[in-house]
Amino acid sequence: MNIGVLGTGQVGEAIASALIKKGHNVRMGSRTVNNEKAVDWMKRSNDHASIGNFADAASFGDMFFLCLNGNVALDALRSIDIEDTRGKIIIDVTNPLDFTHGMPPRMLEGLGNSNSLGEEIQKALPDAYVVKTLNTVNFKLMVDARQVNGGDHHLFFCGNNPDAKNKVKHFLVDNFNWRSDHLLDLGGIESSRAVEAIVPFWVLVQQSIGTPLFNFKIVK
């Protein structure tokens, strides 16, 4: 499968690297094609790896991951040809966090409570199927659920298209070792509000227990 990964940070690199190892063709997209981190990643990668700008990566992928900082994600999407996103699944890993006011972090102005980054991304790319997921776990765990408690913990999904959510679930099971019965559908893309809003809590738990390698398991 051809997959775009927009973003060159820890999350983008972890996802891109995991996917080329699985045999997918991955194009990592950044603002400028000669982005140092992207160039460095490609040098260290196998021949399934390529790089480009955001528009290249979106165009290349049959689907693509959004792994951008919350404060630049919407701006980055403006450089994409919207026609290149028609009918494509977009896995939205972003969080609209604002760390500038200390702890706990806040949601960026206008992107909390009555709105979310997931919804804004869906509005920006109306012909794509945005699925919000993976945003509630550390990047190492995203690409290998077994890193924590043998994979026995939960991941949350939301998005407007049930078929797209189903495909993403299968994708995460097949590629990142998530357990299919541990993937919880929380509704339409407006549920991004609630799923993004738990991330400040996640940050406090990380501080309290001293490791980012943890997750929430729903127990009954």
Place this chain on the structure above:
Amino acid sequence: MNIGVLGTGQVGEAIASALIKKGHNVRMGSRTVNNEKAVDWMKRSNDHASIGNFADAASFGDMFFLCLNGNVALDALRSIDIEDTRGKIIIDVTNPLDFTHGMPPRMLEGLGNSNSLGEEIQKALPDAYVVKTLNTVNFKLMVDARQVNGGDHHLFFCGNNPDAKNKVKHFLVDNFNWRSDHLLDLGGIESSRAVEAIVPFWVLVQQSIGTPLFNFKIVK
């Protein structure tokens, strides 16, 4: 111990009933002393139960629980004599939720992201030790942690006074069957922002799994 319980809803009744069974003297407080639910509760209870208005319950308790709806909690506190709260522990179970806009619920205007109900309660009662906890679980689980997964799941605390948090932890272990190593300190009362903000997410999980009798277990 003499304990006040402010609020006559499911949460207040569950807590008050559990405490009189443990032998504590409990005064349930409501806006008016002849509140039907409070009168009914006292009739069904043992002689450790008494009722009064909010001020009576706060004055009676060596500590007290705040079990009010988020949209009336601050108003209710205005009827309390602030001198009656000096040096007392207040266990704040409130959530500033607004269900008037559909799902997911929102945080009440002015009480999300850069503020919280926990912080406002501490500001309203500056000489009391406010400890935010229990607000992330169903009322049946609050008073008996073993109702879910044998008690193997987590509860979160925040508050400005370490000694008060410690006393509340012991209280919950002794009275409500919480496990001491499953009680996570998330910092000062400003962490209420993050702890209150996960409740809309809790509501979506409840909808998805079909029961309010669940909790989050932190797994590493």
